[in-house]
Amino acid sequence: MEHKDDSYKFKKVISIGVVSELTGLSQRQIRYYEERKLIFPDRSKGTRKYSFDDVERLMDIANKREEGVTTREIRRELTKELREKMLKGQMNAHFRFRG
Amino acid sequence: MEHKDDSYKFKKVISIGVVSELTGLSQRQIRYYEERKLIFPDRSKGTRKYSFDDVERLMDIANKREEGVTTREIRRELTKELREKMLKGQMNAHFRFRG
DNA sequence: CGTGTAAGGAATTCTGACACG
DNA sequence: CGTGTAAGGAATTCTGACACG
Numbered sequence: 562m563e564h565k566d567d568s569y570k571f572k573k574v575i576s577i578g579v580v581s582e583l584t585g586l587s588q589r590q591i592r593y594y595e596e597r598k599l600i601f602p603d604r605s606k607g608t609r610k611y612s613f614d615d616v617e618r619l620m621d622i623a624n625k626r627e628e629g630v631t632t633r634e635i636r637r638e639l640t641k642e643l644r645e646k647m648l649k650g651q652m653n654a655h656f657r658f659r660g
Numbered sequence: 661m662e663h664k665d666d667s668y669k670f671k672k673v674i675s676i677g678v679v680s681e682l683t684g685l686s687q688r689q690i691r692y693y694e695e696r697k698l699i700f701p702d703r704s705k706g707t708r709k710y711s712f713d714d715v716e717r718l719m720d721i722a723n724k725r726e727e728g729v730t731t732r733e734i735r736r737e738l739t740k741e742l743r744e745k746m747l748k749g750q751m752n753a754h755f756r757f758r759g
Numbered sequence: 760c761g762t763g764t765a766a767g768g769a770a771t772t773c774t775g776a777c778a779c780g
Numbered sequence: 781c782g783t784g785t786a787a788g789g790a791a792t793t794c795t796g797a798c799a800c801g
Contacts, residue, residue: 569668569669569712570668572712574673574674574678574682575673575674576675579673579704579709582704583673605678605681610678613668613671
């Protein structure tokens with residue numbers, strides 16, 4: 562329950578031009594953050610598609626960059642978050658099915 | 661309260677190609693329904709932008725068309741709904757501020 | 760490292776029209 | 781009436797590169 566993945570927030574339907582308008586970032590920046598693995602758009606026949614969640618994430622990234630945080634550090638933070646989430650997922654599974 | 665218009669559902673950010681994929685309708689059909697005033701995308705420099713709400717609405721339209729309902733009839737239904745909503749809005753205002 | 764820009768090509772979208780019915 | 785299609789142009793997006801620092 563709660564996992565409505567079909568939710569508007571996560572559907573990758575927005576083109577880079579619109580994302581640029583929404584975030585105030587240049588297309589160059591957006592593509593670069595992808596290259597640095599901070600963001601992961603879908604590809605529909607070559608052209609990138611972003612979700613509203615991606616847009617929010619890009620705004621976070623923009624804030625961090627303004628504070629002087631490098632893409633490398635942002636990438637590390639993301640990796641750490643993912644690690645924590647995976648651990649939490651395992652613990653959930655553990656206590657739900659075995660605890 | 662409740663009126664979070666900034667909600668993902670109503671932001672017009674989706675291009676016609678994606679809407680076509682999402683709804684299964686041809687771009688021709690989508691443009692035609694606009695011509696018949698069943699749908700109202702935004703325009704950003706010429707190109708149409710739709711919201712998820714528009715996408716849902718288009719799916720409703722598609723269903724009605726399959727049932728043989730004409731665009732004219734769908735248009736009438738829409739007009740009627742709008743009339744009812746405006747009436748309701750007036751009544752709200754009436755009872756809230758004067759009742 | 761992070762971002763701008765010019766370059767050339769590929770994919771997308773637009774409109775108005777003709778077609779069929 | 782509702783939709784397909786070919787046509788030509790306009791706007792969008794893509795990549796790889798050079799620039800600066």
